[in-house]
Amino acid sequence: MPQHHPVDVSAFPPGFRWSAATAAFQVEGARTADGRGRSIWDDFVDQPGRVRGGATAEPGPESYRRHTEDVALLARLGADRYRFSISWVRVQPEPGGLASQAGLDYYRRLADDLLDAGVTPFPTLYHWDLPSALEERGGWLSRDTALRFADYAEVVATALGDRIHHWYTVNEPVSTSLQGYAVGTLAPARQLLFGALPTVHHQLLAHGLAMRALREAGAVECGIVNNHTLVLAASDAESDLAAAATYDMLHNRIFADPVLTGTYPDLEAAGLPAMPVADGDLELISTRGDFYGVNFYNPTTIAAAPDGSPVPFTIEPTAGAPVTGFGQEWPILPSALKALLTDFAARYGDRLPPVIIGENGASFPEPDHVDGALRDTERIAYLAGHIDAVGAAVNAGVDVREYTVWSLLDNFEWAEGWTQRFGLVHVDFQTSARTPKESFDWYRALIAEARS
Helix, strand or coil, X not given: CCCCCCCCHHHCCCCCEEEEECCXXXXXXXXXXXHCCCEHHHXXXXXXXXXXXXXXXXXXXXXXXXXXXXXHHHHHHCCCEEECECCHXXXXXXXXXXXXXXXXXXXXXXXXXXXXCCCEECCEEECCCCEHHHHHCCHHHCHHHHHHHHHHXXXXXXXHCCCCCEEEEEECHHHHHHHHHHCCCCCCCCCCHHHHCHHHXXXXXXXXXXXXXXXXXXXXXXXXXXXXXXXXXXXXXXXXXXHHHHHHHHHHHHHHHHHHHCCCCCCHHHCCCCCCCCCCHHHHHCCCCCCEEEECXXXXXXXXXXXXXXXXXXXXXXXXXXXXXXXEEEECCCHHHHHHHHHHHHHHHHHCCCEEEEECCCCCCCCCCCCCCCCCHHHHHHHHHHHHHHXXXXXXXXXXXXXXXXXXXXXXXXXXCCCXXXXXXEECCCCCCEEECHHHHHHHHHHHHHHC
16 A cells, blocks of 8 residues: 555454445436436426536436446455445336336346456445435325335345345435435425424335345345434533534434434424334334444534524534535544444444444545546545544444445535545546546555455
8 A cells, every 4th residue: 555644454354345435316327318217306406506517417427328437446446345326216217116127227237247346236225316206295204205215125125136135225314304304405405494304204214114125135234324423512611512412413313313222312302393203113213234334524513503593503613623625514533433433332332233334535626637647645644544543443342344435436416516526536527537546546555455
């Protein structure tokens, strides 16, 4: 491994896995190919002013037609597994309707090519591309969406379960609930504030129903993955500590507690509405997963909100921390990842399954066109710091089994369009040409050293 930004790989036990990730809407392109249906992200990008620069996710990496290049990159990287997502509307253009043979065939080809290359396919069933027809009927505010997701999970598991045995169910329900339904910065762009909380329960119910469908189809390994953050109080003032505890509940515990303990935290004590729980829901939601997925990017510093604010907290800059291309929203503090993992292990004990880091990475300003390998030293430093933090958590006794870089490719970064580049591989968004960056070779060398 190059000497700049070395990592102590001795912390990682034999068999520890190294992976990279993408998501369907962000890399596939081909929005109307082969009868693909319409999702809330199609609706979002088609609304003027929603996405920076008016980007529409086309053509981008165009992995629907160029996935063999991605597989070749993963093989060259030495990745153990590839985390990608299956587009609900590509597989089932109408929720509850017939499956698309063309859509299923694409994911069969992708899985088979990965297996031939010695890379394990590790798909996510839901990475935010809710069918528009379901959003029109209430989306994740409606319990019926969870039931329709169970139908979709069964379709996919039945069709692909002979070659895919490892699955994520739902990706980052916190982002859908808080950004999609509470404040409206992501699709479906609702602004319901605490009225968005039913979407938490219905996504977790969808996860539980999907776990049942996947296991009935013979899945070897399946679980949920959420974005978690270490919450820091802006000061020792009682008001800031209380605000930080409320934010920790909303970002972390309201998603992790029901999955890992079968109960929600005390929402009423925090002045929040109760969840729409029906008999049997929490038993389904808390079905023990084969892993617990943690996506981690940054800590969050919280202060008490001023009087009259509609929410009781504000997000503040994290003092002394450098930032990524997102600015003060994404401070860089690798030690926060170790602290989060050790806190989870202490909080949940033997209820916490083995942990997988399902996403970790950073974007920095980079050119649209390159002639060779981009020197992305800031990304290498970010990854090295966070991989060392994972190793420190492992040494502290946390059972972490896998680390996944977000992202294999530069891709469509949701409301930021093409302006935030996370990839180990540079993508020219006009030509779809792929050019590995220096971070790609750095990660490849790290993987090789960890196995030696």
